Amino acid sequence: MEGVDHLAFERNKAQFDVDEMKIVWAGSREDFELSDRISRLVASDPVFRKDDRAALGRKELFKNTLRKAAHAWKRVIELRLSGEFSALEPEAYKLRAFVDQPAFTDLHWGMFVPAIQGQGTDEQQQKWLPLAYRMQIIGCYAQTELGHGSNVQGLETTATFDPKTDEFVIHSPTLTSSKWWPGGLGKVSTHAVVYARLIIDGQDYGVHGFIVQLRSLDDHLPLPGITIGDIGMKFGNAAYNTMDNGVLTFDHVRIPRNQMLMRVSQVTREGKYVHSNVPRQLVYGTMVYVRQKIVADASVALSRAVCIATRYSAVRRQFGSHNGGLETQVIDYKTQQSRLFPLLASAYAFRFVGEWLLWLYTDVTERLKAKDFSTLPEAHACTAGLKSLTTTATADGIEECRKLCGGHGYLCSSGLPELFAVYVPACTYEGDNIVLLLQVARHLVKTVSQLSTGNKPVGTTAYMARLEQLLQYHSDVKKAEDWLKPNVVLEAFEARAARMCVACAQNLSKFSNPEEGFQELAADLVEAAVAHCQLIVVSNVYALSLLHKHLGDFISTGCIDPKQGSLANEQLRNLYSQVRPNAVALVDAYNYTDHYLGSILGRYDGNVYPKLYEEAWKDPLNDSIVPDGFKEYIQPLLKQQLRNARL
Ligand SMILES: CCCCCCCC/C=C\CCCCCCCCCC(=O)SCCNC(=O)CCNC(=O)[C@H](O)C(C)(C)COP(=O)(O)OP(=O)(O)OC[C@H]1O[C@@H](n2cnc3c(N)ncnc32)[C@H](O)[C@@H]1OP(=O)(O)O
Numbered sequence: 001m002e003g004v005d006h007l008a009f010e011r012n013k014a015q016f017d018v019d020e021m022k023i024v025w026a027g028s029r030e031d032f033e034l035s036d037r038i039s040r041l042v043a044s045d046p047v048f049r050k051d052d053r054a055a056l057g058r059k060e061l062f063k064n065t066l067r068k069a070a071h072a073w074k075r076v077i078e079l080r081l082s083g084e085f086s087a088l089e090p091e092a093y094k095l096r097a098f099v100d101q102p103a104f105t106d107l108h109w110g111m112f113v114p115a116i117q118g119q120g121t122d123e124q125q126q127k128w129l130p131l132a133y134r135m136q137i138i139g140c141y142a143q144t145e146l147g148h149g150s151n152v153q154g155l156e157t158t159a160t161f162d163p164k165t166d167e168f169v170i171h172s173p174t175l176t177s178s179k180w181w182p183g184g185l186g187k188v189s190t191h192a193v194v195y196a197r198l199i200i201d202g203q204d205y206g207v208h209g210f211i212v213q214l215r216s217l218d219d220h221l222p223l224p225g226i227t228i229g230d231i232g233m234k235f236g237n238a239a240y241n242t243m244d245n246g247v248l249t250f251d252h253v254r255i256p257r258n259q260m261l262m263r264v265s266q267v268t269r270e271g272k273y274v275h276s277n278v279p280r281q282l283v284y285g286t287m288v289y290v291r292q293k294i295v296a297d298a299s300v301a302l303s304r305a306v307c308i309a310t311r312y313s314a315v316r317r318q319f320g321s322h323n324g325g326l327e328t329q330v331i332d333y334k335t336q337q338s339r340l341f342p343l344l345a346s347a348y349a350f351r352f353v354g355e356w357l358l359w360l361y362t363d364v365t366e367r368l369k370a371k372d373f374s375t376l377p378e379a380h381a382c383t384a385g386l387k388s389l390t391t392t393a394t395a396d397g398i399e400e401c402r403k404l405c406g407g408h409g410y411l412c413s414s415g416l417p418e419l420f421a422v423y424v425p426a427c428t429y430e431g432d433n434i435v436l437l438l439q440v441a442r443h444l445v446k447t448v449s450q451l452s453t454g455n456k457p458v459g460t461t462a463y464m465a466r467l468e469q470l471l472q473y474h475s476d477v478k479k480a481e482d483w484l485k486p487n488v489v490l491e492a493f494e495a496r497a498a499r500m501c502v503a504c505a506q507n508l509s510k511f512s513n514p515e516e517g518f519q520e521l522a523a524d525l526v527e528a529a530v531a532h533c534q535l536i537v538v539s540n541v542y543a544l545s546l547l548h549k550h551l552g553d554f555i556s557t558g559c560i561d562p563k564q565g566s567l568a569n570e571q572l573r574n575l576y577s578q579v580r581p582n583a584v585a586l587v588d589a590y591n592y593t594d595h596y597l598g599s600i601l602g603r604y605d606g607n608v609y610p611k612l613y614e615e616a617w618k619d620p621l622n623d624s625i626v627p628d629g630f631k632e633y634i635q636p637l638l639k640q641q642l643r644n645a646r647l
């Protein structure tokens with residue numbers, strides 16, 4: 001039987017309505033129709049072709065990215081995909097997603113524009129946003145330096161106020177203060193929001209954002225005092241090398257005073273520093289916005305990998321043939337199911353948790369507008385924690401999907417190596433995942449320590465209000481089916497997270513210097529933060545495979561006993577059997593085009609082998625039968641062996 005038939009047979013097995021599930025995945029019928037329309041539009045446009053990417057050199061790849069970005073912008077305008085001004089509309093965002101090639105536009109729209117929106121005064125927004133919305137200026141987010149990324153307060157670039165000229169002087173005092181990494185900076189951006197230490201009259205007021213023009217709007221050359229370039233090739237072949245991550249140094253570059261982003265704090269004409277009545281952490285607001293976007297995107301990357309691995313696992317057969325009959329589909333092996341199906345569930349879970357986080361973020365933004373800052377710590381902890389949890393699980397999940405596809409998963413034409421290489425920096429950018437979990441841990445420890453003062457925990461830490469009960473808790477699961485009750489699972493996760501947090505808080509209290517204790521216990525604190533973040537995901541959706549994976553935590557904290565752990569495992573096996581007939585339909589519900597998936601193994605029609613065979617012959621090495629270099633390097637060897645043999 002050919003692959004085509006395998007998938008048709010699989011689709012007939014589905015026990016639910018795939019079209020309805022497509023709407024659930026998309027969020028609404030309207031969202032589904034929009035995604036469907038735009039993904040087809042991109043797939044049918046030859047400029048957006050991507051199957052040739054792996055063979056392109058860096059310069060060709062970069063030019064190809066510029067061409068696609070320009071074409072995408074043209075399409076946005078022609079099709080009136082965006083509102084009057086901004087391309088941050090869902091249509092344009094979807095177009096960018098389906099084009100599937102990181103570009104400077106991501107940082108322009110995703111960070112430069114939001115930084116001005118969030119940290120600029122009304123006048124600054126009126127001046128800069130219309131230019132940015134029309135892409136008459138192109139901006140990037142220049143925060144990280146060669147010497148400091150995670151430690152934002154350690155940045156060294158200076159912005160010194162000169163009262164004589166009413167200007168700031170932006171300067172890079174050391175090699176380590178060179179801006180290093182900003183996407184779009186290396187070759188494209190005309191402007192940047194630069195984060196630098198504000199110095200007035202010799203006093204250091206800490207890190208603030210400044211709008212700085214980098215290149216001439218006429219000939220694109222760097223302005224005087226500015227040295228700028230690309231930082232070089234990154235991990236993977238095509239992958240993130242479509243992006244011009246850049247290096248930038250300033251030699252006493254002058255900008256007008258009104259180019260400091262002054263919503264959070266201001267510098268007056270007289271050089272007086274005035275701090276508005278808002279938390280200084282709002283300077284970090286753009287990072288909170290992007291972390292929320294990254295969580296929303298994690299399910300997309302994971303679902304692509306899962307879609308490829310699921311379809312291919314249904315097509316691929318190994319062993320088990322009796323009397324010349326068909327071999328076993330690898331998806332029928334229990335080990336394959338136990339590795340693949342939790343990832344399938346995670347992709348759905350992350351989709352829903354992403355929606356929830358968007359709701360939380362929107363709520364916090366509305367409150368901030370009304371000068372209510374009370375939910376900012378919760379928003380920071382949730383975005384930081386979920387960014388860390390979902391990107392780690394997604395990067396690991398993509399790699400697991402590659403392994404699930406055996407040898408063919410290692411071919412670029414499987415789509416998986418590039419998907420991994422593009423995705424894996426998400427574990428580092430926008431906050432290293434460990435550094436972010438330590439932020440969550442700080443929030444949790446603070447919450448526990450404030451319980452004794454009568455402070456009622458809110459939001460995702462509300463369960464801590466039942467601390468006494470959770471510390472007494474022991475699961476009453478008696479049979480495998482008990483694990484199907486959402487409350488049973490939720491309570492176990494709550495008790496585990498609460499106990500791990502309390503244990504950390506108790507151990508911390510043994511240190512006379514809390515910071516020293518925090519450093520010493522960092523590994524435990526990270527685990528407690530993970531437990532809390534998993535609880536957030538679980539309370540929004542699912543969980544038995546997580547319980548199985550972290551069984552040690554549940555048993556060592558006394559929430560469940562080993563017998564109950566085995567019952568959870570038994571129930572998990574039952575669930576895998578229920579998922580099995582629905583697996584292909586569950587990934588069809590993502591409604592991804594073959595263009596978007598970019599994978600021969602994940603083709604909708606399952607026609608894997610003929611297409612793999614066809615694709616191999618397209619490799620540039622196969623342009624000639626005898627390779628270049630034969631005469632110089634192979635023939636002399638062969639002749640030498642011949643000579644030796646004669647001797
Ligand atoms: C046609 C085209 C259409 C195109 C459309 C395209 C649209 C594209 C849209 C989106 C795509 C986006 C793509 C983006 C790609 C991403 C590229 C990557 C970019 C980057 O990486 S930018 C650089 C990011 N850098 C970091 O993340 C640095 C990480 N470090 C930090 O955040 C901080 O230094 C720290 C949090 C680790 C520590 O800060 P520090 O000031 O030292 O703070 P503490 O002393 O620890 O804490 C003090 C206090 O503050 C609280 N806090 C910390 N951070 C925040 C925050 N962000 N918000 C609120 N509160 C915060 C902390 O909890 C403490 O509170 P407490 O005092 O305890 O109450």
Ligand SMILES: Cc1cc2nc3c(=O)[nH]c(=O)nc-3n(C[C@H](O)[C@H](O)[C@H](O)COP(=O)(O)OP(=O)(O)OC[C@H]3O[C@@H](n4cnc5c(N)ncnc54)[C@H](O)[C@@H]3O)c2cc1C
Pocket residue numbers: 107141142143144147148149150151180181182183240245425428429430431432433434435438522
């Ligand atoms: C592809 C890519 C794109 C990027 N785009 C941009 C951009 O557009 N603009 C921009 O400004 N930046 C950008 N960055 C930079 C990025 O934000 C930083 O690299 C990131 O914040 C991590 O900081 P770091 O490199 O200083 O890591 P480091 O902090 O040096 O991390 C190194 C190791 O130290 C550990 N570590 C650090 N601090 C602690 C601690 N307190 N406790 C325990 N462990 C710790 C980390 O866990 C990690 O294992 C980009 C980076 C990448 C990879």
